[in-house]
Amino acid sequence: MQIVTTHVGTDFDALASVVACTFLYPGAVGVLPRMVNPEVKQFLAIHANILRVKPRKGFDLDEVTSLIVVDANNWKRLDKMDALSGRDDVEVICWDHHMEGVTIESGETHREEVGAAVTLLLEEMQKRDTAISPMHATLFLLGIYSDTGCLRYPSVTSRDAAMVSYLIENGADLNVVSAYLDDSMDDAHTEVFGRILEESEVVRIGNIRAGICALQIKSGLTSLAPLVEKYRAFKGIDAAFGVFQADSQKCMVIGRGKPQFIDIGRIMRALGGGGHLGAGSAIIREAGPDEAVEQVKSLIARGCHETSEVKAIMSPPDLFVVDAGATMAQAACQLADNNISGLLVCQDDVLLGGLSMPDCTKAKKSGRSDVPVKGYVTRKIPKLDPTACCRDAISLMADAKEGILAVVEGDELVGVVTQTDLLFQVYEF
Template identity: 70%
Template sequence: MRIVTTHTGTDFDALASMVACTLLYPGAVGLLPAMVNPEVKRFLGIHAHILQVVPREDFDLDEATSLVVVDANSWKRLDKMDALADREGLEVICWDHHMEGVDIDSGETHREEVGAAVTLLLEEMRRRDTPFSPMHATLFLLGIYSDTGCLRYSVTGRDAAMVGFLIDNGADLNVASAYLDDTVDDEHAEVYGQMLEDGEIFTVDAVRVGICAMHIKTGLAFLARLVERYRKLKGLDAAFGIFQADSQKCMVIGRGSPKFIDVGWIMRALGGGGHPGAGSAIIKRTTPEQAAEQVRSLVRRSCKEDILVEQVMSPPDRFVVAPDVTMARAAQQIAGHNLTGLLVCDGPDLLGGLSLSECRKAAKTGRDEVPVKGYVRRNIEKLTSDTSCREAVELMADAREGILAVVEDGQLIGVLTKTDLLLQVYEF
């Protein structure tokens, strides 16, 4: 089996490079290190099931016959891969842009000085005409942007060319911007001061919202962190920055708590995009004041018109297993439906969850014929049918089973999947 892995503290370039390899090498499985960056964890919370990656801890290295290492140049940067360092007959392939400190002896090496490792893989994918979806393109764009500061530093013409290639293939700039970690300098500090002085704060159904609308200098970008700092300092449930440098358009950046407001829905209504906690949009032919009024109106609608779990949840049948079923049968059910976990129910009563990881552990220790009731995780997150989807997005990031139980009076009435939530983030 061919596996793909990367460095601990996985960033977007590392994740994007892993996923690109699973497309370049059909059948390859990506092993995700235990430690990933917070923004990457948020991204994986609703996208992991469409990517061919599994947690490193769930995988037995004895199955590996080929190893692809991306965005890393040293064994010590990998997550518990030492056992492979001296394995005879193991094929090792490297895709990397770090030129110094290399101690991985690979039979096939692709190591060049570009801004992002995923750029090298994208060039190969374009050469082979490898197909990928717009959601993959968005992740690959995040990989390049995160390692080059959105093409501001450590960038080459090859990175910029691949950005154009990704945009032509459906990368969503608005969704990508919701995950980017931006920087602050003296010019940004001046804007931040103006936000603190002139920002408007109002309340809708106990939800506290701030709007800062202003003119800024041409060329000043990367303002998302200022909006988030403003939100936290003022103790707001959501904040929106409206910035105009060009007389023909306004940039709107939103940050918020998904429990109270769906920022992504507001941004999509403005022609942009994002996820429930963050997003951005460009409004053409408007003034900051006019854009602020549009945002106010949409905030009022968002606070009153939640998309509820009951509107998007899936029937529970294929996600349920009885407590006396063996771990082996449960693993077959998981594989047959391409899931990452199940819910264990005794008749109509929900007992808890069972993850793919537990099934693999049982098989490894020779306990795959024991009933699943011995492996049930009882302390799982539960939703009610009137829970908002924006709140569910936050809970999904920590759901080991990859699904959330919808219950009523202790009984399972539905299941919320990552696909259900994806339909609330992307426009299809």
């Protein structure tokens, strides 16, 4: 078995590098450390199932014959991989951009000074003409931008910039990227932030308190999204919208908000852009700042409470239900046959809780594959009402170890929300 892993405290460059390796090494399985950055955890909450990655916890290293290490050069930075360091029968391959402190000796090494480790892997993928989806391109762009400060750090090379172009050509979604990345302020951004505080207005539309500002800015000024979020947090309001004009022919609108109160992505899509439930952006052409502000206000009034309900996206529960009397071996087969990450355990149509693949692996290792699943069930699992909004589902998914959410009406299980279901709420397919 060939696996790919990276450092504890996994950031977007590390995650992107792991996933890129699953393209370059067909059949390789990504194994992620138990500790990942909060932003990465949120990303994985709805993307993990399609990224061919597994958690380190409960993963058996006994069958590993090849180890690929990315964005790390020291055994101490890995999550309990020491058992592989002394095995002569394990092939070690490294892809990294850290030149100092190397303790991992590898038979095949790709270590060069670039801004992001994933840049090295993307160059190889480009050479091989590897096909990637817009979602994967978005993750890879997150990897480069997070490690290079959106191409502003001194470590940036022309190779990193070339790969950014390559990813945008392959459909990377900049709205999704901006929703996950934050940034600090330089002098130019500090000046703009001061103007936002001075010139903005806070309006109440329905139950929403929204701050809106319209500014003329210098051409070429980027990374404005963090300023809008800082403004929202500073004012303690439900949503904030920045309308920025650097070109007489168009305005950029950036929105940030509390997902439980407003669907920013829906508003931005109505303006021709896109984004997440709590973040998004759009370009309005042939409109001045005042007109753009009025469009935003109108859309808030019409759409701030029009959020998608879980019942509109949930999947039928049939594939995801296992009887409490079934054995752990049968549950493991059901998970594998249907390529799903978790099951809901029911007894006489009563939902008892959840079961995940790591539970089945644990039972197999302890010689208990023939015991009923009810002995391994996790009783306390996230549940949703069919009328709950999708943004609540996204929030709950981050803590659902089964990778699915139970949708219940009274005591009856009426559906299941999967990571794939939620993906369609984030990307425009």
